[in-house]
Amino acid sequence: MFRQAFRGWDGGIFKFRITRPDRTVDARYASIDDCVFHEQMLFTQPYWLGFVPCPFAGVVSKDLLDQTATVSIPNAGVSDPEYVMFPRNVSGRNCFPRPASVGSGNSQDGYVSEAWAIRMVSITATSLTLRFTKPALSLQSPLGCSVVLMKRG
Amino acid sequence: MATLEARISNAGIEIAKPGFDVRTASLANMAFSPNLVAMRVALEGTITAVPHSEGAPYTAYYKATKVFPTPFPDPPYALVAGIGSDGTSYQAPFVINTAGGGFLEVTPHFELNTYADRIDLYVMQWSAGGVLLPTTWKYWIFQNTLY
Numbered sequence: 001m002f003r004q005a006f007r008g009w010d011g012g013i014f015k016f017r018i019t020r021p022d023r024t025v026d027a028r029y030a031s032i033d034d035c036v037f038h039e040q041m042l043f044t045q046p047y048w049l050g051f052v053p054c055p056f057a058g059v060v061s062k063d064l065l066d067q068t069a070t071v072s073i074p075n076a077g078v079s080d081p082e083y084v085m086f087p088r089n090v091s092g093r094n095c096f097p098r099p100a101s102v103g104s105g106n107s108q109d110g111y112v113s114e115a116w117a118i119r120m121v122s123i124t125a126t127s128l129t130l131r132f133t134k135p136a137l138s139l140q141s142p143l144g145c146s147v148v149l150m151k152r153g
Numbered sequence: 154m155a156t157l158e159a160r161i162s163n164a165g166i167e168i169a170k171p172g173f174d175v176r177t178a179s180l181a182n183m184a185f186s187p188n189l190v191a192m193r194v195a196l197e198g199t200i201t202a203v204p205h206s207e208g209a210p211y212t213a214y215y216k217a218t219k220v221f222p223t224p225f226p227d228p229p230y231a232l233v234a235g236i237g238s239d240g241t242s243y244q245a246p247f248v249i250n251t252a253g254g255g256f257l258e259v260t261p262h263f264e265l266n267t268y269a270d271r272i273d274l275y276v277m278q279w280s281a282g283g284v285l286l287p288t289t290w291k292y293w294i295f296q297n298t299l300y
Contacts, residue, residue, distance in 0.1 A: 009158065012171055013171070014158060014159050014168055014171075014184070016159075016168075039168070042166065042168065042184070042185040043184050043185060045185055045186070045189055045190075045191060046189070046190050046191070046192055047189040047190065048189075048190070049190055049230065074180060074189070075179075075180055075181045076180055076181060076183075076186075076189060077170075077179075077180070077181030077182060077183070084230075084232075086230075086267070093266045093267075093268075094228050094266065094267045095264055095265070095266055096231075096233075096246075096264070096265040096267070097246030097248075097261055097263075097264075097265075098246070098248065098259075098261050098264070099210075099259075099261075099264060100210040100211060100214065100259065100260050100261055100264050100275060101210050101257075101258070101259040101260075102209040102210035102256055102257070102258045102259075102260075103256065103257055104255050104256055105255065105256070105257065106255060107252070111252065111256065111257035113256075113257045113258070113259060114259060115250060115257065115259045125181065137252075137257070138257060138259075148230055
């Protein structure tokens with residue numbers, strides 16, 4: 001007789017598992033692929049969904065702008081999370097991977113378009129730093145970037 | 154008092170890291186905390202990008218929209234992947250920049266826009282750098298919001 005569900009401490013590890021109906025493996029020893037639920041699914045918990053404002057949001061300039069922005073995040077005991085970035089463009093849309101943009105202008109005064117880039121710089125246990133770069137002659141700046149941080153489990 | 158390393162209470166599911174007590178552990182010493190966010194897949198399926206009549210910057214793109222049955226408070230966390238005819242999954246966001254003729258064009262292979270009530274997906278309709286993009290895309294909408 002095997003168990004289809006197991007919850008409790010086993011060998012120093014908290015296990016919380018429900019196996020798939022078509023599997024005959026004991027829940028206590030089941031891999032995540034054998035489960036409809038497995039405690040490791042909890043351990044990859046997303047722990048921050050937030051917004052990082054661009055330091056030069058709203059600026060219209062033909063100059064190169066290149067700045068970093070740092071925000072505080074809750075200390076969830078994680079220093080190397082998984083992350084996903086959703087840039088937010090000049091008109092407030094979350095655009096992944098980035099907005100398409102076509103703008104008129106010339107090589108002297110610049111173009112009314114969005115050619116910026118956003119990079120992840122660093123994530124510590126308590127802070128997150130992004131780098132926003134707007135190239136010269138592309139006039140528009142992003143508003144910022146939505147970020148999802150997730151534990152690795 | 155014995156160490157209580159996990160419990161299910163009216164606060165939710167609480168699991169401390171081994172050796173810590175859920176009643177006293179700091180957030181950093183919790184394996185799972187109901188004080189942090191959680192996500193589930195709220196919607197998933199496929200959408201097909203088709204021709205549309207919108208102007209720049211989307212004239213070179215096909216478009217697909219998925220309207221949510223119930224709007225979220227804010228734009229949800231959404232992912233997409235193009236499904237090739239051979240079953241492969243396509244996510245590479247290559248970008249083509251061109252300047253001249255009075256215009257600067259910045260054209261990613263695809264653009265996913267998330268709103269509280271829908272997603273709009275634009276897919277480049279011509280062979281992008283030698284890659285012919287699929288028009289069938291899988292989407293995942295998670296039950297939590299950006300911001």
